[in-house]
Amino acid sequence: MPCLLLFRMAHHTIKSSYAKLVARLNQFPQGATPSDLLYKILAMLFSEQEAELVAALPIKSFTAETASKRWKHDLATTQKMLDELASRAILLDTEQQGQTIYTLPPPMAGFFEFSLMRVRQDIDQQLLSELFYQYLNVEEDFIKALFTDGETQLGRVFVQEAVLTNDQALHVLDYERATEVIKTASHIAVGVCYCRHKMQHLGRACQAPMEICMTFGTVASSLIRHDVARQVDVAEGLDLLHTAYDYNLVQFGENVRKEVSFICNCCGCCCEAMIAARRFGMLHPVHTTNFLPQVKRKTCTGCGKCVVICPAEAMTLISANDPHHPNKKIAKVNEDLCLGCGVCVKPCPTNSIRLESRPQRVLTPLNTTHRAVVMAIERGMLQNLIFDNQALLSHRAMAAILGVILKLPPIKQAMASKQMKSRYLETLITRLKI
The missing domain is CATH 1.10.60 (Diphtheria Toxin Repressor; domain 2)
Structure with a gap:
């Protein structure tokens, strides 16, 4: 006993x-x-x-000194522990003005993916993949909360620039171009696709390339330093992007305008974002591009290639209502489900699909901090970002008050969310770091 x-x-x-x-x-x-x-x-x-x-650990980025105080360990011991966690990509470490700054990334996009972005022997990746599959693909709660809570989401789709006409390309802003993200990044890294790696262990992976998902900037710098991902130059990064185009993969990246930290090249069968787009399409789990495909009814033959290739299942075949050809079918776009990626354009044998601008532009947060604040407001969690040190009595009291404010009716919360996306807030966000 x-x-x-x-x-x-x-x-x-x-x-x-x-x-x-x-x-x-x-x-x-x-x-x-x-x-x-x-x-x-x-x-x-x-x-x-x-x-x-x-x-x-704090929600915001922190130094070894901060962690040492919270852990009540001496600085040398703390530093060793932080570096061990960073070596496994549990933490991200970056250099700022000669000082190492640490950040605990979220599970996704974060340390879940990093655990399978390379082949490693220190953990059982077969078992881990099986657990991930059950947690993300069988149990629905996590993936639904990740992709559908609130109006502002983690990721957005980049349009496939190769299918744009010259006239359309003139209206694509730099932050909407995957090529521009690659060309302007301070660091570029490529790693194994977490989603296809997971499915490979389960015997379900498709034939799309494995080493093709990219990270940028300080995230890439940390992953490169600890051999989680491989450093590439701009030329190789652009080559990888064109390889993704050849395999009809969708570019799913961080939902920010500045300092995009990742672009995954997603297939419809393995990748979490595309699976979420199909499962919860009407809840808008992924921010779309500013384009929609338009089908030319006169030339569409109803071959169905666009239907097969669409990762969001936004393309269907319907009757052409042609009395002379009663069995004729044509493609139709479900605009509520369409990601605007443009994957459907290239395989059309009669050039019957063309991208057109959406009637209303999609709003994209300025940077990671801006997105985190807006997401926190929509999810009633802003007090966690503002009052990071929950040990202080005054902070706990203020957090409780703010928590009450955040329980306002949905319409008022929506208004607050739109205000937080304003340019007024952007000037404040540029001075904050989360």
Whole structure:
């Protein structure tokens, strides 16, 4: 009986450590829905001690000195622990003015993907892939919350520039071009596609290239430094993009205008964002491009190639209502589901599909901080970003007051969200770092 009691106490302590970590992850808008599967995933990626320590880290970027105070460890020990976590891409580390700054990324897009962006022997990637598949593809709560809570989402689609006419290309802004992201990034890295790697372990991967998903800037710098991803130059980055075009992959990237940190090249069968687009299309889980395909009824033959290739299942075949050809079909676009990627244009054998501008432009947050703030407002979590140090009594009191304000009716919250997307706020956001 005493041994059984000790076992139960130890199990409770371990579960408590990971529960604290889950609570910490869910202080950020891109959290992780609690689940037994989530605890198993975290237990593979974090030791019990690491879970306890990471649970105490700030939401905003921090230094080793800050972590040392929170952990109540000496600076040398803290630095060693932080560097170990960064080597496994649990933390991201960057250099700012000669000082190392650490950030705990969200699970997605973050340390979930990083765990499978390379082949590694320190964890069982087969088992981890099976757990990820069950948590993301079978259980629905996490992926639904990640992609459908709120109006502002994690990612957006980039239009395939190769299918634009010269006239259309003139109206595409720089931040809407994947090529411009590649050309202007301070660092470019390529890693194994997390989604296809996961599916490969399950025997379900397609034939699309594996080493093709890109990260940029400070995120890429950290992943390169710890051999999680491979550094490439602009020329190779552009080549990889054109390879993605050849395989009809969709460019799904960070939903910001400045300092885009990732662009994944997604297939419809393996990739989480495309699966979410099909599962929850009417809830708009992914921000679209500013284009929609238009079908020329007179020349469309109803061959169905666009239907097969569309990753969001936004293309269908309908009757042409032609009395002379009663069996004739033509393609039709469901505009509520369409991502505007342009993948359907190139394979059309009669050039019957053309991209046209959407009647209303899609709003894209300025940068990562801007997006995080807007997402937090929409999800009633802004107090977590503002009052990061929950240990202070005054902060807890203010957070409680702000929490009440954030429970206003949806219409008022929507108004606040639109205000937070204003240029007035952008001037403030440029002075903040999250």
